[in-house]
Amino acid sequence: DLLLAYPGRLTIIYFIMLVVIATVLLTLPVSSRSPGSTDPLTAFYTAVSALSTCGIPVVNTGEYWSTFGQVVILFSIQFGGLGVMTFASMVALGTSRRLKVSQRMLTANELGTTKLSEVKGVLTVVLGTSIIAEVLTFVLLLPDLFRVNHGNMGRTLWQALFYAVSAYNNTGFTPDATGLHVNRWGVGLPILISAFIGTLGFPVVLNLVQCARRRLSPKRWTLHTKLTLVTTAVLVATSLAWFLLVE
Numbered sequence: 025d026l027l028l029a030y031p032g033r034l035t036i037i038y039f040i041m042l043v044v045i046a047t048v049l050l051t052l053p054v055s056s057r058s059p060g061s062t063d064p065l066t067a068f069y070t071a072v073s074a075l076s077t078c079g080i081p082v083v084n085t086g087e088y089w090s091t092f093g094q095v096v097i098l099f100s101i102q103f104g105g106l107g108v109m110t111f112a113s114m115v116a117l118g119t120s121r122r123l124k125v126s127q128r129m130l131t132a133n134e135l136g137t138t139k140l141s142e143v144k145g146v147l148t149v150v151l152g153t154s155i156i157a158e159v160l161t162f163v164l165l166l167p168d169l170f171r172v173n174h175g176n177m178g179r180t181l182w183q184a185l186f187y188a189v190s191a192y193n194n195t196g197f198t199p200d201a202t203g204l205h206v207n208r209w210g211v212g213l214p215i216l217i218s219a220f221i222g223t224l225g226f227p228v229v230l231n232l233v234q235c236a237r238r239r240l241s242p243k244r245w246t247l248h249t250k251l252t253l254v255t256t257a258v259l260v261a262t263s264l265a266w267f268l269l270v271e
Contacts, residue, residue: 042071043071043075046067046074046096046100047064047067047068048067049093049096050070050093050097051064051067054090054093055067055089055090055093056093057087057088062093066083070097073195074097074104074197075100075103077105077193077194077195078195079190079194081197084201085097085197085199086199086200086201094186094199098189098190101189101190101193101195102154105193105194105195106151106154107150149226150226153230154192157218157221157222158188159188160218161188161192162184162185162188164210165183165188165210168209168210169183169187169210169211172208172211182199183199183200186198186199187211188218191214192218192219192221192222194219194222194223220256223256224252224256227246228248228249228253231249232245232249
């Protein structure tokens with residue numbers, strides 16, 4: 025009851041638990057391709073990097089980690105991408121079947137809605153949006169990855185799944201030592217679009233979808249949506265100009 029009254033504490037505990045579980049699993053001998061266990065520091069850094077979706081691997085993901093290790097990383101990315109606050113609220117929903125007003129307000133602020141009655145619906149949209157975006161990316165990646173892997177369907181399915189989750193959650197982890205295959209549009213473009221949508225964040229995506237369904241003009245977008253889109257556009261344009269000048 026005390027934890028549910030303070031979702032911030034539940035969030036911290038939940039995150040720590042995920043880090044501990046992921047770190048322990050990554051230190052197991054079955055998680056790496058080389059004999060023996062992974063040193064705790066490498067496992068810990070990888071776990072935190074995946075869960076925080078900052079995506080800074082200290083070892084080559086495709087070459088160092090086994091399939092089991094990559095599965096652990098994949099789940100860590102997914103849980104981190106969905107958001108600790110979102111999962112904390114879902115745990116509270118599943119436990120008590122009812123969020124208190126203070127919890128609803130905190131979740132509403134985090135997810136970009138001001139109506140307390142919308143929180144449960146927003147949580148559903150968060151999960152639904154993630155699943156839809158990742159499934160679409162997965163499907164779009166299959167044809168070209170199938171050609172890249174010379175008809176190896178098992179490897180193609182695994183890479184498509186990993187890239188789909190990693191791209192939407194904006195991490196730098198890849199299941200292939202060769203990287204993102206940016207020289208192939210059939211692989212690079214779906215990853216690019218998925219990463220861009222994931223970068224906007226759930227509140228922006230939710231607002232855009234709601235406005236599109238109601239056929240509202242961009243003038244009706246929230247201030248948060250407008251600021252996010254403008255800032256993103258400026259950053260993309262500036263980065264593109266910089267690369268064109270120096271590369």
